[in-house]
Amino acid sequence: MLEQLKKEVYEANMLLPRYNLVTFTWGNVSGIDRESGLFVIKPSGVDYDKLRPEDMVVVDLDGNRVEGEMNPSSDTATHVELYKAFSNIGGIVHTHSPWATSWAQAGRGIPCYGTTHADYMYGEIPCVRNLTREEIEEAYEKNTGVLIAEYFKDKDYVAMPAVLCKNHGPFTWGKNAHEAVHNAVVLENVAMMACRCEMVNPQVQPAPQELQDKHYLRKHGPNAYYGQK
Amino acid sequence: MLEQLKKEVYEANMLLPRYNLVTFTWGNVSGIDRESGLFVIKPSGVDYDKLRPEDMVVVDLDGNRVEGEMNPSSDTATHVELYKAFSNIGGIVHTHSPWATSWAQAGRGIPCYGTTHADYMYGEIPCVRNLTREEIEEAYEKNTGVLIAEYFKDKDYVAMPAVLCKNHGPFTWGKNAHEAVHNAVVLENVAMMACRCEMVNPQVQPAPQELQDKHYLRKHGPNAYYGQK
Amino acid sequence: MLEQLKKEVYEANMLLPRYNLVTFTWGNVSGIDRESGLFVIKPSGVDYDKLRPEDMVVVDLDGNRVEGEMNPSSDTATHVELYKAFSNIGGIVHTHSPWATSWAQAGRGIPCYGTTHADYMYGEIPCVRNLTREEIEEAYEKNTGVLIAEYFKDKDYVAMPAVLCKNHGPFTWGKNAHEAVHNAVVLENVAMMACRCEMVNPQVQPAPQELQDKHYLRKHGPNAYYGQK
Amino acid sequence: MLEQLKKEVYEANMLLPRYNLVTFTWGNVSGIDRESGLFVIKPSGVDYDKLRPEDMVVVDLDGNRVEGEMNPSSDTATHVELYKAFSNIGGIVHTHSPWATSWAQAGRGIPCYGTTHADYMYGEIPCVRNLTREEIEEAYEKNTGVLIAEYFKDKDYVAMPAVLCKNHGPFTWGKNAHEAVHNAVVLENVAMMACRCEMVNPQVQPAPQELQDKHYLRKHGPNAYYGQK
Numbered sequence: 001m002l003e004q005l006k007k008e009v010y011e012a013n014m015l016l017p018r019y020n021l022v023t024f025t026w027g028n029v030s031g032i033d034r035e036s037g038l039f040v041i042k043p044s045g046v047d048y049d050k051l052r053p054e055d056m057v058v059v060d061l062d063g064n065r066v067e068g069e070m071n072p073s074s075d076t077a078t079h080v081e082l083y084k085a086f087s088n089i090g091g092i093v094h095t096h097s098p099w100a101t102s103w104a105q106a107g108r109g110i111p112c113y114g115t116t117h118a119d120y121m122y123g124e125i126p127c128v129r130n131l132t133r134e135e136i137e138e139a140y141e142k143n144t145g146v147l148i149a150e151y152f153k154d155k156d157y158v159a160m161p162a163v164l165c166k167n168h169g170p171f172t173w174g175k176n177a178h179e180a181v182h183n184a185v186v187l188e189n190v191a192m193m194a195c196r197c198e199m200v201n202p203q204v205q206p207a208p209q210e211l212q213d214k215h216y217l218r219k220h221g222p223n224a225y226y227g228q229k
Numbered sequence: 230m231l232e233q234l235k236k237e238v239y240e241a242n243m244l245l246p247r248y249n250l251v252t253f254t255w256g257n258v259s260g261i262d263r264e265s266g267l268f269v270i271k272p273s274g275v276d277y278d279k280l281r282p283e284d285m286v287v288v289d290l291d292g293n294r295v296e297g298e299m300n301p302s303s304d305t306a307t308h309v310e311l312y313k314a315f316s317n318i319g320g321i322v323h324t325h326s327p328w329a330t331s332w333a334q335a336g337r338g339i340p341c342y343g344t345t346h347a348d349y350m351y352g353e354i355p356c357v358r359n360l361t362r363e364e365i366e367e368a369y370e371k372n373t374g375v376l377i378a379e380y381f382k383d384k385d386y387v388a389m390p391a392v393l394c395k396n397h398g399p400f401t402w403g404k405n406a407h408e409a410v411h412n413a414v415v416l417e418n419v420a421m422m423a424c425r426c427e428m429v430n431p432q433v434q435p436a437p438q439e440l441q442d443k444h445y446l447r448k449h450g451p452n453a454y455y456g457q458k
Numbered sequence: 459m460l461e462q463l464k465k466e467v468y469e470a471n472m473l474l475p476r477y478n479l480v481t482f483t484w485g486n487v488s489g490i491d492r493e494s495g496l497f498v499i500k501p502s503g504v505d506y507d508k509l510r511p512e513d514m515v516v517v518d519l520d521g522n523r524v525e526g527e528m529n530p531s532s533d534t535a536t537h538v539e540l541y542k543a544f545s546n547i548g549g550i551v552h553t554h555s556p557w558a559t560s561w562a563q564a565g566r567g568i569p570c571y572g573t574t575h576a577d578y579m580y581g582e583i584p585c586v587r588n589l590t591r592e593e594i595e596e597a598y599e600k601n602t603g604v605l606i607a608e609y610f611k612d613k614d615y616v617a618m619p620a621v622l623c624k625n626h627g628p629f630t631w632g633k634n635a636h637e638a639v640h641n642a643v644v645l646e647n648v649a650m651m652a653c654r655c656e657m658v659n660p661q662v663q664p665a666p667q668e669l670q671d672k673h674y675l676r677k678h679g680p681n682a683y684y685g686q687k
Numbered sequence: 688m689l690e691q692l693k694k695e696v697y698e699a700n701m702l703l704p705r706y707n708l709v710t711f712t713w714g715n716v717s718g719i720d721r722e723s724g725l726f727v728i729k730p731s732g733v734d735y736d737k738l739r740p741e742d743m744v745v746v747d748l749d750g751n752r753v754e755g756e757m758n759p760s761s762d763t764a765t766h767v768e769l770y771k772a773f774s775n776i777g778g779i780v781h782t783h784s785p786w787a788t789s790w791a792q793a794g795r796g797i798p799c800y801g802t803t804h805a806d807y808m809y810g811e812i813p814c815v816r817n818l819t820r821e822e823i824e825e826a827y828e829k830n831t832g833v834l835i836a837e838y839f840k841d842k843d844y845v846a847m848p849a850v851l852c853k854n855h856g857p858f859t860w861g862k863n864a865h866e867a868v869h870n871a872v873v874l875e876n877v878a879m880m881a882c883r884c885e886m887v888n889p890q891v892q893p894a895p896q897e898l899q900d901k902h903y904l905r906k907h908g909p910n911a912y913y914g915q916k
Contacts, residue, residue, distance in 0.1 A: 023418055024411070026345065045456030074447065074455045096345045102422045105342040106430035113563040114625045116484065116554045133439040140443055167343045167436035182482070189481055193560045195429055200653055201564035207625035210591040214598055218532065226532045227503030252876055253869070255803065274914030303905065303913045325803045331880045334800040335888035362897040369901055396801045396894035424887055571792040572854045574713065574783045640711070647710055651789045658882055659793035665854035668820040672827055676761065684761045685712075685732030 001058060001067050002040055005033055009040040009091075010053040012177035016095060017048045019185045027095035028073040030059075031177035032083050034090070037061050039083060043070035063142075074141065081145025082173060086157045091177030093184045096169045099191035100184075103127065104164040110190060111206045113197045117190045118207060118215035120183060122159035125190070126151060130166045144168075159216070162187045230287060230296050231269055234262055238269040238320075239282040241406035245324060246277045248414045256324035257302040259288075260406035261312050263319070266290050268312060272299035292371075303370065310374025311402065315386045320406030322413045325398045328420035329413075332356065333393040339419060340435045342426045346419045347436060347444035349412065351388035354419070355380060359395045373397075388445070391416045459525050460498055460516060463491055467498040467549075468511040470635035474553060475506045477643045485553035486531040488517075489635035490541050492548070495519050497541060501528035521600075532599065539603025540631060544615045549635030551642045554627045557649035558642075561585065562622040568648060569664045571655045575648045576665060576673035577684075578641060580617035583648070584609060588624045602626075617674070620645045688745060688754050689727055692720055696727040696778075697740040699864035703782060704735045706872045714782035715760040717746075718864035719770050721777070724748050726770060730757035750829075761828065768832025769860065773844045778864030780871045783856045786878035787871075790814065791851040797877060798893045800884045804877045805894060805902035806913075807870060809846035812877070813838060817853045831855075846903070849874045 009031040016022040016029065025048070030041035040056045057068035063080045065072060073079070079092050095101075103110055110125040112118055117125075128151050135143040148163050148171065161183045162172045170187055174180040197204055206212075219226045238260040245251040245258065254277070259270035269285045286297035292309045294301060302308070308321050324330075332339055339354040341347055346354075357380050364372040377392050377400065390412045391401045401416055403409040426433055435441075448455045467489040474480040474487065483506070488499035498514045515526035521538045523530060531537070537550050553559075561568055568583040570576055575583075586609050593601040606621050606629065619641045620630045628645055632638040655662055664670075677684045696718040703709040703716065712735070717728035727743045744755035750767045752759060760766070766779050782788075790797055797812040799805055804812075815838050822830040835850050835858065848870045849859045857874055861867040884891055893899075906913045 023414065043457065070457055071454075096418075098418065098422055099425065101343060101345060102425035103429055105422060105426040105436075106433050108430055114559060115627065116559060130437050130440060133437075136439050136443050140447075167440055169344065185481065189556065193556055193563060195425060196557065196560035196653060197563040199428065199657065200561055201566055204564050207563075208588050208591075210594050211588060211625055214594050218598075225529075228501065228528055252872065272915065299915055300912075327876065327880055328883065330801060330803060331883035332887055334880060334884040334894075335891050337888055359895050359898060362895075365897050365901050369905075396898055398802065424883060428886065572788060573856065574788060643710065647783075647785065651785055651792060654786065654789035654882060655792040657886065658790055659795055662793050665792075666817050666820075668823050669817060669854055672823050676827075683758075686730065686757055 002033055002036070002038060005031055005040050006056040006058075007053050009042070009056055009177045010051065012091065012093075012181045013042050013051060014048065015178075015181045016093075016184075019181070019188075021095045021097040021184055021188060022048065023096070027093070027097075028075055029091065029093045029177050029181060030073070030079045031091040032089075038066055039079065041072045041076055041079060043068070043072060044074050046070065075144075077139065077141035078145040078148075078171070081142060081149055082171070085145070085149030085152070086173060088158060088175070089161075089173040089180075090175050091180035092171060092173045093177075093180040094169065094171050095184055097184065097188040099195065100164060100170040100187050102195070103191050104169050105167055107166045109164065110194050112212055113194050113204060114207055115211065115215040116186075116193065118212040119219050120186045121162055121190070122156070122212070122216045124206070125160065125162050125164065125187065127164040127166055159220070231262055231265070231267060234260055234269050235285040235287075236282050238271070238285055238406045239280065241320065241322075241410050242271050242280060243277065244407075244410045245322075245413075248410070248417075250324045250326040250413055250417060251277065252325070256322070256326075257304055258320065258322045258406050258410060259302075259308045260320040261318075267295055268308065270301045270305055270308060272297070272301060273303050275299065306368065306370035307374040307377075307400070310371060310378055311400070314374070314378030314381070315402060317387060317404070318390075318402040318409075319404050320409035321400065321402045322406075322409040323398065323400050324413055326413065326417040328424065329393060329399040329416050331424070332420050333398050334396055336395045338393065339423050341441055342423050342433060343436055344440065344444040345415075345422065347441040348448050349415045350391055350419070351385070351441070351445045353435070354389065354391050354393065354416065356393040356395055388449070460491055460494075460496060463489055463498050464514040464516075465511050467500070467514055467635045468509065470549065470551075470639045471500050471509060472506065473636075473639045474551075474642075477639070477646075479553045479555040479642055479646060480506065481554070485551070485555075486533055487549065487551045487635050487639060488531075488537045489549045490547075496524055497537065499530045499534055499537060501526070501530060502532050504528065533602075535597065535599035536603040536606075536629070539600060539607055540629070543603070543607030543610070544631060546616060546633070547619075547631040547638075548633045549638035550629065550631045551635075551638040552627065552629050553642055555642065555646045557653065558622060558628040558645050559626075560653065561649050562627050563625055565624045567622065568652050570670055571652050571662060572665055573669065573673040574644075574651065576670040577677050578644045579620060579648070580614070580670070580674045582664070583618065583620050583622065583645065585622040585624055617678070689720055689723075689725060692718055692727050693743040693745075694740050696729070696743055696864045697738065699778065699780075699868050700729050700738060701735065702865075702868045703780075703871075706868070706875075708782045708784040708871055708875060709735065710783070714780070714784075715762055716778065716780045716864050716868060717760075717766045718778040719776075725753055726766065728759045728763055728766060730755065730759060731761050733757065762831075764826065764828035765832040765835075765858070768829060768836055769858070772832075772836030772839070773860060775845060775862070776848075776860040776867075777862050778860060778867035780859045780864075780867040781856065782871055784871065784875040786882065787851060787857040787874050789882065790878050791856050792854055794853045796851065797881050799899055800881050800891060801894055802898065802902040803873075803880065805899040806906050807873045808849060808877070809843070809899070809903045811893070812847065812849050812851065812874065814851040814853055846907070
């Protein structure tokens with residue numbers, strides 16, 4: 001069942017330790033098959049060096065396990081909400097990557113200070129508020145997804161494939177699991193350089209809008225000219 | 230004698246360099262066999278790349294060497310006090326891991342700024358005071374353990390398996406040597422992100438109590454649902 | 459065509475990941491054959507672990523591709539302008555290396571705080587202004603090169619083989635592609651230490667001029683005595 | 688000639704890249720044979736991955752090359768002065784290791800904030816002043832050594848085996864080349880943690896004197912009890 005997707009999601013998960021985005025089991029990647037409405041996600045709490053493609057868990061968009069012997073990631077309900085709200089995405093990543101998590105803990109969005117950021121993410125990377133006590137008690141993981149979806153309701157989630165959850169950590173997404181991991185790496189780099197940039201110049205301002213536009217559109221949209229075709 | 234425990238403690242010691250928690254010989258791990266009241270600890274000042282399972286030293290709870298040709302860790306007397314005071318622990322780690330040690334040198338406990346911290350440690354990680362000149366002269370290593378035990382007298386040392394000793398460094402513990410190392414890795418990550426978090430937002434406040442509760446209890450206690458089973 | 463140069467430029471490109479100067483495809487190296495007026499450059503957006511010597515693209519000083527099946531780096535027009543303006547250089551590097559990029563994002567030149575800097579670069583490493591909206595819209599990459607060339611019009615580009623572009627990142631150069639990479643590594647180290655130096659002493663002043671002179675001239679010019687002849 | 692010493696000094700040099708203390712050729716180690724009054728030092732500007740034991744250069748205490756085909760390190764004259772002034776040392780290291788160099792560039796000595804520091808170095812690690820223009824012009828490398836020797840004239844260079852040269856970088860020493868490298872690693876760690884410690888608590892004070900005494904004397908002197916015998 002979804003063997004190719006399981007392989008892709010497994011490989012995307014294995015990129016997290018390779019890019020130093022996870023310690024222990026602090027992260028998970030999923031990828032969806034839009035036709036069947038099923039997605040594949042890492043099992044909960046399994047070490048990356050013991051993870052195998054066949055351990056991946058298949059889940060439906062109600063959050064029910066459809067195949068697999070292990071429990072899916074404890075963040076599965078968040079993934080469900082994001083897949084339901086963002087119809088054009090095919091993969092989701094959650095990590096506690098250290099620099100992005102430091103910004104999340106600080107409760108600040110990451111201003112766009114340069115072209116590394118603008119090449120992939122359009123504008124400030126948002127930090128969404130804490131859930132209320134009621135939201136936590138009712139359904140913590142689900143409401144995390146609901147809150148993110150609510151924030152992006154009138155925004156372009158393709159042009160901003162990342163969010164920070166206050167006092168928690170980042171989620172990123174993309175057209176598939178691999179691109180979602182790519183965006184998680186970009187986010188970690190951007191978070192690191194934004195912090196150091198503020199150390200070097202505490203009064204720094206975001207990059208000029210025309211520079212952000214140029215770089216984002218150089219890589220995205222009909223007139224993109226970066227890369228090979 | 231205690232061959233299985235020696236092997237476990239040896240392996241736990243070897244995780245310290247693997248997780249970049251030690252330079253040279255600046256760390257030690259022990260594990261206890263509660264039935265016999267004996268514990269196994271790294272020999273003092275031996276390089277990690279020369280360490281062998283059979284070098285482990287067996288010590289009783291009076292701090293006497295029971296087996297082994299080498300001197301036990303110079304911090305053995307601290308381990309003794311912690312094993313005597315914390316009856317539910319099976320392993321102890323001491324390191325000079327850089328981020329945790331930086332907080333210890335700064336004389337500050339580490340506030341709980343996010344869920345990475347709350348997943349493992351409940352509340353602020355404490356920093357205990359310096360020993361007095363008298364306490365140092367009388368019995369430095371023993372009194373370090375006495376001070377930690379005194380601090381935790383009316384607190385839950387299972388929910389807070391870590392402490393910073395002012396101007397010195399951290400101790401962590403767990404149900405066995407391996408879990409104590411796991412907690413040492415968590416502590417180092419949490420210390421790093423707390424520092425960077427304060428750089429990004431000098432006015433940052435601890436995470437809301439309900440979020441700390443949610444994450445701690447998601448992983449610990451009768452209603453935990455993280456992981457497999 | 460230019461097979462030896464292609465090999466050299468390929469090898470210089472492969473040094474970027476080895477020295478941790480690039481993530482993904484965020485960097486490019488070129489080298490020029492002054493006799494033919496042709497230069498060799500990395501293809502655009504190709505992963506470093508898939509890059510082969512035969513993928514290198516040959517370009518003329520009008521920016522036209524002369525050989526190769528792939529698109530040259532999207533920054534090719536910047537390289538063209540630098541080769542035209544700096545007649546004594548043989549290689550150019552662009553990266554988003556994290557520390558240098560943090561200074562570029564902060565919009566600050568890097569003061570010469572010590573001999574590591576002075577050994578290779580004479581004086582403050584400049585940070586050139588943002589392009590205007592008109593310059594961006596007219597020809598972004600070309601005008602980036604024009605701006606750098608304009609800045610160095612009355613300055614010694616051999617004694618200062620590096621520049622930061624505001625809100626973007628660094629360019630470095632040298633007598634060949636390999637030396638340009640060497641200077642990119644120096645720049646990254648210098649940028650890192652300058653930031654940390656300001657953390658340790660926010661009132662720090664540049665190194666005395668006579669010390670800068672001594673170190674620069676110990677390694678460069680007719681009376682240099684560092685190294686083997 | 689001095690084959691055993693050459694091998695030791697070669698091996699000590701090769702520890703510099705292994706402990707991430709050098710980039711390119713930015714460092715050198717020497718070791719002395721007190722009987723003959725000759726010392727062995729790295730050749731100038733030779734890459735570490737091409738260095739061989741037979742490349743080591745033998746120099747006398749007037750700074751004359753006695754054996755070897757290559758030029759000795761450009762810092763040889765500094766080593767000469769230190770060997771002449773510090774009769775009990777057997778090895779010297781110079782690096783541009785990043786954290787120690789950041790403190791040197793900042794012009795600050797490193798306060799003793801904790802036991803990692805106190806275990807090896809007794810008190811604040813000093814930062815000596817810049818040479819004057821006259822001292823630089825007369826004999827830069829020699830006068831660097833003269834200045835350090837002058838500073839330690841009435842101090843214990845065994846208890847403080849490290850110094851920072853303002854706007855330049857560190858020198859460390861020890862009873863042989865290997866111990867000098869060990870102290871260079873300690874210095875880099877201590878410099879890193881002191882900077883982070885000040886970030887966490889800008890008002891931090893040095894560790895209490897009695898704690899410094901305890902740790903230094905636990906490892907050094909007649910009553911030391913750390914390690915094996």
